[in-house]
Amino acid sequence: MSDKKIKTTEIEIRDFYGDKCLSDSVNRDGGVRGKPEGYVEIYEEDENGKRQLVGKHNLVLYQGREQLAQRMMNFENPLVTSTKDEFVTWFGLGDGGVLPADPLDPIPPILTDTDLYSLAMINATDSSSSDIWTITDADHPEVGSYKHPFDSVEFETDAMNDDSYLVVKITTVIGVNDANNYQLSEAGLYSAESSAGGYGLNGSENFTLFSRVTFPSLIKTSDRRLIFRWFLYV
Numbered sequence: 001m002s003d004k005k006i007k008t009t010e011i012e013i014r015d016f017y018g019d020k021c022l023s024d025s026v027n028r029d030g031g032v033r034g035k036p037e038g039y040v041e042i043y044e045e046d047e048n049g050k051r052q053l054v055g056k057h058n059l060v061l062y063q064g065r066e067q068l069a070q071r072m073m074n075f076e077n078p079l080v081t082s083t084k085d086e087f088v089t090w091f092g093l094g095d096g097g098v099l100p101a102d103p104l105d106p107i108p109p110i111l112t113d114t115d116l117y118s119l120a121m122i123n124a125t126d127s128s129s130s131d132i133w134t135i136t137d138a139d140h141p142e143v144g145s146y147k148h149p150f151d152s153v154e155f156e157t158d159a160m161n162d163d164s165y166l167v168v169k170i171t172t173v174i175g176v177n178d179a180n181n182y183q184l185s186e187a188g189l190y191s192a193e194s195s196a197g198g199y200g201l202n203g204s205e206n207f208t209l210f211s212r213v214t215f216p217s218l219i220k221t222s223d224r225r226l227i228f229r230w231f232l233y234v
Contacts, residue, residue: 058213059109067191067208082208086191090130090147090207091172091228093120093179097186097214106185106214115209120182122148122174128197135202147190147207148172149197158233166234174226183217189230 067082076084096117097106107117121142123129129145136143149172156167170189190207192199199205211230220226 057108058211059111059113060211061109061113061209062111063114063208064189064191064210067210071191081206082191083193083206085193086206086208087193087195088170088189088191088210088232089150089195090190090192091150091170091230092116092131092147092188092190092207092209093122093174093182093184094118094186094188095120095182095184095217098217103183103185103217106216109186109212109214113209113212116186116188116212118186119146120179120184121146122179123177126178126197130192130194130197130199131205131207132198132201133203147192147200148174148178149195168232168234170228170230170232172228172230174220174228176222176225178226179220180222182220184220184226185217186212186214187228188212 063080063082066077066080067086070077070080070082070084071087074084094116096119099105099107119139121133121140121144124142124144126145126148128149129147130149131147132145133140134143140146150170151173152169152171154169154171155165156169157163158166189210191210192205192207194205200207211232218224218226
């Protein structure tokens with residue numbers, strides 16, 4: 001048995017959206033929650049404990065909000081690419097969140113983004129994953145799966161709103177066999193019509209990027225285990 005130590009990096013991602021859409025401030029521990037924007041905290045945990053690497057905003061995209069409107073009303077909008085039967089259920093990674101010449105300076109997401117800028121293949125053999133490609137093209141440079149399932153979804157109370165259950169916490173673990181040899185710098189939540197493993201072969205099904213975050217590059221190797229915690233405030 002190998003005695004090799006495995007580092008654990010924990011990334012907390014918080015999305016906020018609501019009715020105070022003119023607000024410019026988002027604070028993880030208090031303040032105004034308004035426009036479709038969130039807050040990201042990245043930690044790395046080693047034998048000496050946990051240390052924070054970065055804290056920053058992320059963005060719920062226009063197309064994610066369009067899909068949410070359809071889902072809420074159970075009514076199809078023929079003018080958008082998503083469908084009313086989609087729900088947020090998949091996680092994706094990429095290495096296009098920074099310029100190659102400056103891997104520690106993220107490019108902020110914009111509301112009109114429709115996908116991650118450069119997709120990372122997460123796992124070639126995991127049967128629980130989706131968006132499976134057995135061929136390659138410009139957007140899918142490796143054979144394998146490009147969407148990872150959530151490990152858990154929990155409802156939490158929101159202290160800023162009378163302790164109502166308005167917080168959805170999504171946890172996704174990127175293990176030692178996932179997304180290796182990438183300099184990861186972006187991540188996203190996707191909606192789709194199914195959460196079944198193996199869903200979506202060679203682009204046969206639709207995945208809609210709901211929310212995107214960029215962050216300084218993290219070199220993913222087989223001795224690193226990443227934990228993403230993504231909070232949605234409704």
